[in-house]
């Protein structure tokens with residue numbers, strides 16, 4: 105198996121040994137077994153360069169940004185704005201003004217709900233989501249709908265875990281104010297046909313928000329080519345730190361939206377008679393940001409870029425195929441999520457064994473997977489399961505680890521069934 | 522199998538998981554309650570027939586992990602025939618055991634078969650699984666209407 109490690113991607117670029125050396129956390133034992141980290145959809149591990157960048161920030165240039173005239177403040181402001189520019193380039197946004205630092209996907213979605221939503225959604229209006237949304241792309245809209253007496257409509261899925269795209273046209277009405285869709289399902293790995301969705305939406309003059317929490321680290325994203333109106337993702341799922349995330353929004357939309365939080369940095373002038381707001385993107389960045397986090401995310405983006413999303417996708421797809429093949433061979437296992445287009449997420453259930461027991465047993469084999477509803481309860485209801493076990497692969501995973509997972513699963517079934 | 526893991530998944534637990542006792546519905550219970558563990562999606566529906574302060578019959582339905590199912594099964598066997606006061610006392614002791622708060626001199630014997638769940642104390646994430654049935658029981662006894670959640 106080991107010979108397969110350097111997959112048929114460009115060997116020089118994709119040297120798995122070298123890559124694994126970049127991630128200090130991977131070199132440890134868990135319950136005396138080599139750690140096999142397959143919970144990457146929950147959060148990814150951090151390469152040394154990201155850890156060092158954050159360390160260096162605090163060791164050498166830490167200071168508050170934007171308002172200082174001293175050297176350190178100028179340096180940290182520059183580093184922070186450089187990170188913004190890196191992210192702009194990474195998703196090919198038109199302008200830095202369209203890149204807003206938030207604390208993560210959840211915060212980005214809530215920002216849109218509380219500003220765009222509050223301004224444009226009113227009594228009787230409709231918002232469309234899909235059956236496979238993460239709770240963070242359901243609940244903010246339910247809160248808004250409750251407040252505005254608006255309606256949440258749901259695009260359903262088939263048994264493979266694919267959207268019923270043909271139904272979208274019928275769901276859209278003149279009352280539809282926004283379609284908000286997960287780009288890649290965190291539970292199923294399904295890659296949704298967002299380009300088509302956006303096209304259909306725009307034919308009806310409806311803007312689209314993409315939850316890119318599970319796509320940004322696996323798929324090349326070009327917001328101009330996709331023509332999405334908003335895009336949200338989290339730094340920690342793309343090898344960056346926690347507590348930092350991005351909201352991309354088209355400038356003309358962001359311009360018209362009222363601010364989200366009020367405070368320092370987001371203003372232009374404050375008097376007790378009235379306040380004028382700062383320009384984009386600062387209008388949406390009230391208070392002291394997660395400066396170290398933003399700079400760390402910039403380093404993560406650089407790192408991912410150096411490996412290449414295409415190479416990443418290729419290796420991860422190979423891992424997924426190997427794992428899917430191996431798991432299918434095990435009697436009693438059923439894979440949940442068999443979409444044609446998938447990222448490296450493998451959700452499954454085992455006859456008569458609860459995912460939590462599986463998770464505990466696997467942990468003792470060094471294998472870290474996630475078990476539960478993965479914050480997608482409506483999706484669990486669709487598949488009529490309370491929970492699944494989910495192995496999610498990153499580019500630093502190996503074919504040996506696929507084997508470690510398979511062996512651990514077989515052992516678990518032996519004891520528990 | 523690792524010893525710590527074997528402590529958690531003792532044979533008795535695996536056995537109760539596979540063939541839970543009192544796993545049925547009581548048609549006209551005097552008390553009943555639902556419990557829900559949002560973390561793992563465990564659900565339990567508990568039925569009781571209580572007469573003169575004594576648990577005459579107890580049963581449960583639901584789905585959950587081996588720990589939660591075995592715990593509910595063991596609880597039902599343990600509680601049948603006990604008074605409400607006795608049941609509450611056992612619960613307190615059980616709770617102390619699975620959270621590692623039972624002092625060493627305390628007689629674990631009084632917990633009988635429930636002692637097989639003591640391994641849970643090494644697995645903080647699983648304490649909720651083991652205690653779900655018990656919280657649901659207390660709710661049923663106290664005739665609380667809303668479902669228990671362990672969050």
Ligand SMILES: Cc1ncc(COP(=O)(O)O)c(C=O)c1O
Pocket residue numbers: 145146207208209210211238240241286288289290315317318338479
């Ligand atoms: C599809 C999807 N959307 C949103 C989120 C929320 O991300 P965060 O918790 O970083 O805000 C997640 C994370 O689990 C996710 O997988």
